[in-house]
Every structure is written in C-alpha cells, then in structure tokens.
Amino acid sequence: MLKSIYSRIFFLCTIILLFACALTGLIIVLYANHLHEDEAYQSIDSTARIIVMRMKELYSDPDDPPDENELRAELETYTLNENIDCYLFDADGSCTVRSDYSAQPITLSAAMRDAASSKPYYRMGGSSGNFSEPTATYIERCDLGSAPYYLMMIVPVYYVSEFSAKLLVVLIIAVLVTGIVGAVLFYLNTTQLLKPVLNITRAAEAYAKGDFSARLKETGDSELDYLATTMNRMADFIDKNERSRKRFVSDISHELKTPMTTIGGFVDNILDGTIPPEQERHYLKIVSSEVQRMSRMVHSMLNISRFEEGTMALKLERFDLTHLLIKTLLLFEKKVDAKGVSVEGLEACPRTVAEADKDLMQQVFYNLTENAIKFVNKGGTLFLAVDSDDKQAHVHLRNSGEGLTEDEISHVFERFYKTDESRGRDTTGVGLGLSIVSRIMVLHGGTVTVKSVKGEYTEFIVSLPLTQEKKPEEQKETV
Numbered sequence: 001m002l003k004s005i006y007s008r009i010f011f012l013c014t015i016i017l018l019f020a021c022a023l024t025g026l027i028i029v030l031y032a033n034h035l036h037e038d039e040a041y042q043s044i045d046s047t048a049r050i051i052v053m054r055m056k057e058l059y060s061d062p063d064d065p066p067d068e069n070e071l072r073a074e075l076e077t078y079t080l081n082e083n084i085d086c087y088l089f090d091a092d093g094s095c096t097v098r099s100d101y102s103a104q105p106i107t108l109s110a111a112m113r114d115a116a117s118s119k120p121y122y123r124m125g126g127s128s129g130n131f132s133e134p135t136a137t138y139i140e141r142c143d144l145g146s147a148p149y150y151l152m153m154i155v156p157v158y159y160v161s162e163f164s165a166k167l168l169v170v171l172i173i174a175v176l177v178t179g180i181v182g183a184v185l186f187y188l189n190t191t192q193l194l195k196p197v198l199n200i201t202r203a204a205e206a207y208a209k210g211d212f213s214a215r216l217k218e219t220g221d222s223e224l225d226y227l228a229t230t231m232n233r234m235a236d237f238i239d240k241n242e243r244s245r246k247r248f249v250s251d252i253s254h255e256l257k258t259p260m261t262t263i264g265g266f267v268d269n270i271l272d273g274t275i276p277p278e279q280e281r282h283y284l285k286i287v288s289s290e291v292q293r294m295s296r297m298v299h300s301m302l303n304i305s306r307f308e309e310g311t312m313a314l315k316l317e318r319f320d321l322t323h324l325l326i327k328t329l330l331l332f333e334k335k336v337d338a339k340g341v342s343v344e345g346l347e348a349c350p351r352t353v354a355e356a357d358k359d360l361m362q363q364v365f366y367n368l369t370e371n372a373i374k375f376v377n378k379g380g381t382l383f384l385a386v387d388s389d390d391k392q393a394h395v396h397l398r399n400s401g402e403g404l405t406e407d408e409i410s411h412v413f414e415r416f417y418k419t420d421e422s423r424g425r426d427t428t429g430v431g432l433g434l435s436i437v438s439r440i441m442v443l444h445g446g447t448v449t450v451k452s453v454k455g456e457y458t459e460f461i462v463s464l465p466l467t468q469e470k471k472p473e474e475q476k477e478t479v
Helices: 005-058 068-082 110-115 158-208 222-271 277-309 321-330 333-339 358-375 406-411 420-425 433-443 472-478
Strands: 085-089 095-098 121-125 135-144 147-156 316-320 342-344 353-357 381-388 392-400 447-453 457-465
Touching (some): 005 135, 005 147, 068 085, 110 135, 158 222, 222 277, 316 321, 333 358, 353 457, 358 392, 358 433, 358 457, 406 447, 433 457
Parallel strands (some): 342 381
Antiparallel strands (some): 085 147, 121 135, 316 353, 381 392, 392 457
8 A cells, every 4th residue: 555655654744743733632631621620629629618617607606506407508508509519427427417408318438537537538520419410529627616527519510521522522623634734734845845856757767768868957955956966967978878879880880881782792793794704803802802891890899899898908018119110100111102102200210118008009000100191192291200208208190181170180089980081082991090099098098189280281199108007906916
C-alpha cells in the first residue's frame, strides 16, 4: 500500500500530528476537568461552611438546643433551594436529622467517620442517595454543643460530567479538523518541495530515453540547486559525447564507404569483363591502394580508442629528436623530389635528446611530415627546425602553400576533419593523422600548435618535455 517514500512520510507525519493533537487535547481536557471539579469542590465547601456555621448558631445556647423539626427545616432549605441532600449524624454514625423524606434508613460507617475526623472528606463518583445522576459526597466533622456530629452532603454534579463530555467532543472535533487541515497543508507543502525532485526524475527518465535536451532550473534551495547543476553538467557532458559518437559513426561510415565503393566497382568491372585484361593490373593497384588506406584508417581508429580508454602505455627511452626527424623525412624522399620541394633548416638543427616513446614520436613526425608534403605547393619550401630550453624541446615543421583560415585552424585537430579544398584534391588521407598527433602529445604531457597565414604558409610546432614525470606507482617500483 505505502510503496513510495512520499506516501510513507505523509502517513507517518499525519499520524504523528494526530497523536500530538490528541495528546495535547487530552491533557487540556484533564486539566480543565480538574479545574471544573475543583471549582465544584470549592462551591460545596463554601455551602458546608455556611451550614456548619448555621448549625453552631442553633446549638449556641446549651439551655435551649434546637429540636429535630427546627434542624430539618434548616437543612430542607438547602435541599429545596440548591438541590443538596443534607444529613446530620451523631458520634455513633446514626442519622439524627435528614433533609430528604426517604424512609430508607441511613448510617455513617466508622471508616467514613475516621476519614472525616481530621479534615473534610470529599469524593466525586457515581450516583448515590436519592440521585440517579453523578454526585459528590462531602462529610465534615463538627462539634455542636458538647457533642461531635458529622455533616454529610450529597450534591448532584451532573454538570461536571456534561462539561467533560462536551469538552471531549470539542477535543475530537478539534483533532479531526487539525488533522485534516494539517494533512492538506503537509500535502501542498510537500508537493511544492518535491516538485524539483519530480522534475529531476522526469529529466533522468528523458536522459534514459536518449533525450538530453531537458535542463533543470534553479529553485533557490541550495541542496537541490547543486543537484540540478550537477544533473545539467552531466546532461551537457553526455549530450556532447553522444553527438560526438554519432558524428564519429557517421564520419567513419562515410570514410569507409568511399574506398569500399571504389574497390567493389573495380572488382565487379574486372569480373564482368568491362575492364580489358591488359588494364586489370592498373586497377588492381588502385584496389590495393584503397585496401591499404582502409587498413591505415582501422589502425588509426584503434590507436585513438586506446588513447581515449587510457590503455596506451608509454615505452620511455632517451633518444635524439633531430635524428628521428631526419630519419622520418627520408621516408618521403620520392614525394619531395616529385613535387620539387626544397627542404631547409636541417643543417642548423642541433642534437636534442629527450625522454619519450620513440615509436609514438616517430608517428607524430610521420603524420606531420606527410601532412606538410601533401599540402605544400609544387616547387615550394619545407622548413624544419629543432630548438630547446631548460624544460622542453620544440620541433617546427612549416610548409609553404595555401595556408589555413582561422576557422580551419580551430578544427584542424578534430578527427575526420578536412578542409573543403583538400577533399577535392586528396583521396589518400583518412582525416585522423593530426587528431592522433594531438593525443600522443597529450599523453606525453606536451602540446602541438598550429600557425598559418592564408596563401603563404602553415607551421606546426611540437613541444615535448625533455624528461617525463614519473607516476606515483612508477616511483614506488623504482625505489
């Protein structure tokens, strides 16, 4: 029944409220009833004082004591006017005078006489004497003349019971009204308080369905606002990753589609005889080139995944960066000669030793050199330089040519990014080279930056720490 936290809290608080109201009301009823009973006792005691004084006046003359009729007439006055039955008992408990006309004999027990010997005896209880309604019994010892007597008064106190009953009804009504009003106020207040929580729940449900557009507003409550801000940041992060994932899937699908279409088309043409036998070798070379391109793409994608998952471990060693740069440049000797590119700056490059992963740094130099040669203008210039300071080594690769715009510079390290111009005249790249360079440099604690002037040149600057900081676990192993 009470499955939700809200329902459990609601019913628990309602029960506590009703219990608190009932307990408070009961205490008030008992206290008010006590005051009312005390007021009744004071009234009865005051009447007893008057009667006792009147009895003493009648017995003031020892030579002329009052007779029974005179005493009865005096007591009957209170019976007729105040509805009080009065009885006068002697020391033995025998009734000498009574104000009622009942023929039933009445005596005062020794226990009652002992109870009233030192101070008046007062008891409020059920019906007694000639009354069927609740009554109060009052007994007081008094000396009349030279003999002890006991005055007993039986007073109806139904008004006390009626007062208690009415007060109890008022209490029940008050508790019910308070409980209902409290429950309504608690419901409205709690609903208002839980509204941000419900909004968070709805937003979380939307996130679970893949909709990350929902954003939570601040409510003024510090705890909920902090939670809302955290949820919004989480949504932004997930949304960004989701867009990146979709873009990545779209890009990789597009990049794989082109070589697969080329391969499929040429293979089908060879099989159905559209391509003459003497040209098959030429087209098979194209197919082989496309297969190698797809292989490079898959290899690059695996490297990027390893970078992003943090599973790429560095194999650190000390080596000469300048020597590695020259060795990498020699791999492109044919392409450099084919474009008539002049290489400058190598003769001024000093020997620079740094600690890094040699294979990964060769991939950095390979990707940057390949990119520079790809976009250098025919007969242009390729400039290389190496310098260092106390902490870092800096490798510069600059090629003359069309250069990049500000917008292209801001996207150049994104995976699969190519400028519109390069797409039209380059089909060998996969758009991952510079992205891999950026990730390798981050892994080494270095940076790669680009400077360019449109229509003049493009320059990439690789900054690498001369020594790599060891991780805490590596330091422990060394010790």
